[in-house]
Amino acid sequence: MTFIDKFPTEAKLVRWHFGVGFVALAIGGLFGLVQALYRTGHLRSLLPINAAQYYTVLTGHGVLLALVFTTFLICGFFVWAVTRSLDRPLSHPRLVWTGFISMVVGTTLAAITILNGFAPELPFGSANVLYTFYPPLQAHPAFYVGAALLIVGSWIVGADYFLTYRAWRADNPDKRIPLQTFMVLATFVMWYLSSAGVAVEVVAFLIPWSMGWISQVDPLLTRTLFWYFGHPVVYFWLLPAYLAWYTILPKLAGGKLFSDPLARVVFVLFVLLSTPVGFHHQYTDPGIAEGFKFIAMTNTFMLLLPSLLTAFTVVASLEHGARQRGGSGYIGWLRALPWGKPSFSAMALAGLVFAAGGFSGMINAGMNINYLIHNTIWVPGHFHLTVGTAFALTMMGVAYWLVPQITGKRLQHRTLAAIQPFVWVIGMTLMSNAMHRGGLAGLPRRTAKPLFRGEGAAPFDPVVGTISEMQLQIAIGGTLLFVSLALFLAVMVGTWLSRPGMGRLSVNGSIPSALSGPADSPRILDNLKVWTAIAVVLVIIAYGLPLYGMLADGVLAPGSPGFPV
Amino acid sequence: MADSDTDNTDDGVPRRWLIRALVGIGFGIPVVIEGGTLVGLLKSGLFGDGDGDDAATITGPTATTSGPPPVGTGDDLLAASARSATLSDATVHAATDGWRFALTVAVENTGDRPYELRLGTVTTQNGSRVDGTAATDRLGVGESATLSATYALPDGETPATMTIVGVDYVDGGGERLTRHTVRFGNVPVKR
Numbered sequence: 001m002t003f004i005d006k007f008p009t010e011a012k013l014v015r016w017h018f019g020v021g022f023v024a025l026a027i028g029g030l031f032g033l034v035q036a037l038y039r040t041g042h043l044r045s046l047l048p049i050n051a052a053q054y055y056t057v058l059t060g061h062g063v064l065l066a067l068v069f070t071t072f073l074i075c076g077f078f079v080w081a082v083t084r085s086l087d088r089p090l091s092h093p094r095l096v097w098t099g100f101i102s103m104v105v106g107t108t109l110a111a112i113t114i115l116n117g118f119a120p121e122l123p124f125g126s127a128n129v130l131y132t133f134y135p136p137l138q139a140h141p142a143f144y145v146g147a148a149l150l151i152v153g154s155w156i157v158g159a160d161y162f163l164t165y166r167a168w169r170a171d172n173p174d175k176r177i178p179l180q181t182f183m184v185l186a187t188f189v190m191w192y193l194s195s196a197g198v199a200v201e202v203v204a205f206l207i208p209w210s211m212g213w214i215s216q217v218d219p220l221l222t223r224t225l226f227w228y229f230g231h232p233v234v235y236f237w238l239l240p241a242y243l244a245w246y247t248i249l250p251k252l253a254g255g256k257l258f259s260d261p262l263a264r265v266v267f268v269l270f271v272l273l274s275t276p277v278g279f280h281h282q283y284t285d286p287g288i289a290e291g292f293k294f295i296a297m298t299n300t301f302m303l304l305l306p307s308l309l310t311a312f313t314v315v316a317s318l319e320h321g322a323r324q325r326g327g328s329g330y331i332g333w334l335r336a337l338p339w340g341k342p343s344f345s346a347m348a349l350a351g352l353v354f355a356a357g358g359f360s361g362m363i364n365a366g367m368n369i370n371y372l373i374h375n376t377i378w379v380p381g382h383f384h385l386t387v388g389t390a391f392a393l394t395m396m397g398v399a400y401w402l403v404p405q406i407t408g409k410r411l412q413h414r415t416l417a418a419i420q421p422f423v424w425v426i427g428m429t430l431m432s433n434a435m436h437r438g439g440l441a442g443l444p445r446r447t448a449k450p451l452f453r454g455e456g457a458a459p460f461d462p463v464v465g466t467i468s469e470m471q472l473q474i475a476i477g478g479t480l481l482f483v484s485l486a487l488f489l490a491v492m493v494g495t496w497l498s499r500p501g502m503g504r505l506s507v508n509g510s511i512p513s514a515l516s517g518p519a520d521s522p523r524i525l526d527n528l529k530v531w532t533a534i535a536v537v538l539v540i541i542a543y544g545l546p547l548y549g550m551l552a553d554g555v556l557a558p559g560s561p562g563f564p565v
Numbered sequence: 566m567a568d569s570d571t572d573n574t575d576d577g578v579p580r581r582w583l584i585r586a587l588v589g590i591g592f593g594i595p596v597v598i599e600g601g602t603l604v605g606l607l608k609s610g611l612f613g614d615g616d617g618d619d620a621a622t623i624t625g626p627t628a629t630t631s632g633p634p635p636v637g638t639g640d641d642l643l644a645a646s647a648r649s650a651t652l653s654d655a656t657v658h659a660a661t662d663g664w665r666f667a668l669t670v671a672v673e674n675t676g677d678r679p680y681e682l683r684l685g686t687v688t689t690q691n692g693s694r695v696d697g698t699a700a701t702d703r704l705g706v707g708e709s710a711t712l713s714a715t716y717a718l719p720d721g722e723t724p725a726t727m728t729i730v731g732v733d734y735v736d737g738g739g740e741r742l743t744r745h746t747v748r749f750g751n752v753p754v755k756r
Contacts, residue, residue, distance in 0.1 A: 340584035422591035464605030
């Protein structure tokens with residue numbers, strides 16, 4: 001029995017979350033293409049924007065993809081994961097609908113303020129504050145209210161995961177938490193803990209400031225609250241991808257997860273270490289003692305451990321699957337993997353690209369070497385490998401596998417689907433490689449015309465290649481990414497609009513049990529209360545004194561008035 | 566039961582070849598690009614002149630990863646020779662009627678023979694070549710001179726390198742020419 005037949009209400013929830021997320025993906029992706037071409041100067045004269053509107057495009061690209069697309073996809077994906085793994089419907093589906101509506105209203109408000117940069121006749125005002133919305137750049141209050149509603153909506157959706165788990169636990173007092181539900185709950189423990197920072201920033205400071213109720217805010221304090229959330233949000237994106245890699249990918253490869261206990265250890269480590277790391281985004285900020293930046297650095301490097309454990313476990317699981325399919329040899333088993341299956345190839349390629357993103361992330365995290373690439377185009381080069389591929393491409397793979405299960409319709413345009421992940425990886429390789437090299441040369445990020453004032457490439461010192469060649473490579477890569485996105489959307493729209501029963505629906509939504517099951521691990525791993533308490537203590541150690549120092553001279557001082565953009 | 570996105574009936578020979586081609590291209594292009602970058606980094610790190618980024622390519626299709634270190638205002642253009650030629654000023658003036666590269670060089674004949682310095686062709690970051698003919702007079706031992714020159718550059722382009730020729734007047738009336746290529750660092754553009 002397919003998911004939609006067994007859990008029709010939940011399937012509808014997943015569809016709506018995915019649907020809104022895909023709309024955000026389409027618009028944000030189009031903005032990405034415009035951005036890549038404008039910034040690199042290729043076809044700039046043909047684009048319908050000017051340099052000031054570049055920042056509107058940049059804000060829309062970041063907000064719609066990094067915040068909206070991700071949050072909707074994650075919330076919908078987790079509805080499926082909890083329902084499927086607990087094998088029971090959600091306990092309060094209306095609660096999830098409430099959260100969904102909150103997110104839609106929030107997204108609409110924020111989107112209107114962003115689009116105001118193109119059409120000032122739209123309601124509210126503009127919000128060219130980029131997706132980090134750093135003060136003293138000031139957006140219209142509707143932008144901040146929209147952001148708050150998006151976050152609060154995700155909290156409401158998440159609450160039902162816990163309520164459903166509680167109901168399941170009442171019926172199954174002695175069972176281990178099913179792995180997918182454990183991963184969902186761990187992710188949301190981390191999400192609640194970390195997103196509290198941005199909630200305080202927006203509700204206590206930015207909304208009153210933009211409304212004129214307070215005249216100034218402390219930029220360092222608000223930046224710190226943002227990055228308290230801003231790095232864990234990376235794991236809010238990645239952990240759903242991990243869930244897919246651990247539980248769906250081995251099955252698609254024809255095998256089983258290698259180790260359930262190792263997967264639980266990984267998620268526990270992320271609960272503990274995801275949050276006390278935000279200062280590594282603030283290495284160049286004054287007003288934060290070096291010692292606390294050092295603590296953030298060590299915690300960040302500790303996060304390599306669960307990532308490396310994941311690499312080991314997932315690759316071992318894939319090898320097991322490949323050998324079940326007849327693969328052999330030290331490397332030869334790779335050929336036995338189902339590369340023609342788009343759900344598999346998208347997730348597997350996303351995992352490979354994520355490994356490269358992990359290496360560039362180490363450069364970001366190092367206190368000394370970070371200065372080399374800080375605020376350069378290296379940084380977007382890095383996170384297009386992580387959220388832009390590890391998350392986005394994994395979710396595309398998930399969609400290829402899951403959308404037939406939640407719609408009851410056979411996947412359409414399957415050849416396009418088979419091609420799409422490879423086009424994405426080639427485009428991302430071109431774009432991200434050039435971005436990393438540009439960053440080493442000092443090419444700035446967040447700049448409409450980095451080769452400004454006609455100085456051309458003269459101020460930059462590339463180690464490999466030339467600036468003009470990198471610009472061309474970014475433009476080609478961005479174009480290929482948009483082509484790949486169009487292919488994906490064509491498959492999704494074609495599937496969604498196809499008639500039910502058109503073609504044979506061959507869905508197997510079962511997930512095989514792990515080779516090493518949960519019984520092989522201590523029960524303490526499932527005690528999320530313990531891990532939450534330890535995570536809170538680590539946060540207090542990492543942030544207590546620095547925040548006290550920032551607040552000691554006044555909550556709003558040293559303050560800055562707003563600069564509306 | 567097959568997975569939702571797998572359809573064995575589609576796995577004919579053309580589709581198998583398509584997948585093989587995709588895998589080959591999908592892995593091949595990233596390996597070539599990243600491998601080329603790695604080789605470039607290793608060449609720069611292991612076989613460069615040890616000055617890090619400053620000694621590497623400045624930019625532009627004509628620039629190379631080797632050669633003399635870039636010079637800026639205050640640097641000696643003839644650091645490797647017995648004469649002194651200090652770059653006093655180097656500016657690109659971006660005017661509406663065209664871009665001009667103006668430079669001033671303070672030359673001092675610190676050698677033991679009469680000397681003359683000639684400024685030659687400027688090559689821009691984009692590879693355009695602009696000839697020049699400025700030269701000092703014949704300088705006796707210990708004499709100094711200030712040499713100024715202006716080059717009309719293509720709009721939007723900045724200087725990357727310049728050839729200079731040192732002329733030693735040897736005993737008996739002959740000349741000995743020594744050609745140098747100067748690589749410019751960041752030359753400011755003013756409007």
